[in-house]
Amino acid sequence: MMKKWMLAIAAPLALIGQPAVADEKVDAKAHKQAEAIAMIAEMFPAEPLTPEQQARLPLAASLIEQIMPDGTMDEIMESMFDGMLGPIMDLADQAGPSLSTFIGYDETELELDDEAVAEIAAIIDPEWRERQRRTMDLTKVMMGQLMTAMEPAMKRGMAEAYAANFTQAELEGIFAFFSTEVGATYARKSYQLTSDPRIMHAAMSELPKMVATFEEMGQNMKAEMADLPEKKDFEALGATERQRILSLTGLTEEDLRVGMRQVAEQDVKDAPF
Numbered sequence: 001m002m003k004k005w006m007l008a009i010a011a012p013l014a015l016i017g018q019p020a021v022a023d024e025k026v027d028a029k030a031h032k033q034a035e036a037i038a039m040i041a042e043m044f045p046a047e048p049l050t051p052e053q054q055a056r057l058p059l060a061a062s063l064i065e066q067i068m069p070d071g072t073m074d075e076i077m078e079s080m081f082d083g084m085l086g087p088i089m090d091l092a093d094q095a096g097p098s099l100s101t102f103i104g105y106d107e108t109e110l111e112l113d114d115e116a117v118a119e120i121a122a123i124i125d126p127e128w129r130e131r132q133r134r135t136m137d138l139t140k141v142m143m144g145q146l147m148t149a150m151e152p153a154m155k156r157g158m159a160e161a162y163a164a165n166f167t168q169a170e171l172e173g174i175f176a177f178f179s180t181e182v183g184a185t186y187a188r189k190s191y192q193l194t195s196d197p198r199i200m201h202a203a204m205s206e207l208p209k210m211v212a213t214f215e216e217m218g219q220n221m222k223a224e225m226a227d228l229p230e231k232k233d234f235e236a237l238g239a240t241e242r243q244r245i246l247s248l249t250g251l252t253e254e255d256l257r258v259g260m261r262q263v264a265e266q267d268v269k270d271a272p273f
Contacts, residue, residue, distance in 0.1 A: 046160070053163045059171045060162040064155050066178040067187045073147035073154065079192040081140045097121040097128055231267070234260040 049057065099107040099117045102124045107117045121128050162171065177183040193199070234257045237245070246256060 047164075049160060049164060053160075056163040056166070056168055056171060057159060059168070059175065060166070061155070061159040063162060063171060063175045063178065064159045066175070066184070068151070068155060068158070069188070070151070071148070072191060073151045074144045076191045077144045077147045078140070081136075081143075102128075233264050 096114050096118055099105060099110070099112065099120060102121055112120075125131065166174065178187055232241075234242075242253070242256070245251075246253060249256070251259070
């Protein structure tokens with residue numbers, strides 16, 4: 001549960017934190033960031049605590065300090081990278097580079113083998129492998145810093161949630177458990193266990209079921225969308241529609257044609273059915 005909260009919050013914050021590209025855009029960027037933050041906050045409205053719940057808040061806060069000691073969120077992020085993303089990145093590294101990141105075309109489109117792809121990658125960026133490694137290392141460090149910065153707010157939110165959802169007697173019972181040696185050990189290890197290789201191996205062993213579910217989802221999605229008109233491609237645009245897009249974007253007609261063709265091709269690739 002904690003991991004889901006962490007990723008759900010971190011993703012939009014990472015987008016908000018993109019650097020400004022020019023000094024004159026700083027004010028506009030700050031305004032957009034404020035709007036984005038406000039929008040995200042509005043997505044999760046919370047009822048104020050009642051007086052009874054407020055009275056339970058100190059005990060709930062003490063409980064959260066037991067469950068989530070300082071540095072926990074950084075440990076979660078490190079465990080997730082080492083236990084989950086690390087093996088995935090190792091596999092991607094062994095598989096070689098993706099040609100589309102170098103020339104904009106996928107190797108399957110050009111029918112190139114791995115040796116040809118590797119040669120092209122080495123010509124354009126001889127250090128692509130080292131660049132990929134450093135990107136992952138830096139991402140791990142920066143996400144750890146982000147989680148550490150978010151930890152106090154997460155603790156406050158969890159304390160309020162516990163105060164609102166548990167009675168005084170229940171909080172006292174939970175507090176008593178985490179005050180024991182076993183409880184303290186469980187609190188320290190529980191978050192890290194979510195990325196334990198045993199759990200990941202068990203989950204990956206069910207991939208056939210997951211694939212079957214996604215295939216069924218694709219068919220259901222296709223049926224659900226059957227009565228909707230297709231998204232227009234460049235040729236389907238009327239003259240007025242086309243001219244309006246050109247005037248809004250400043251693109252040439254050829255630019256628009258090429259761009260919409262690429263979007264259509266990508267839609268076909270991404271379609272789940």
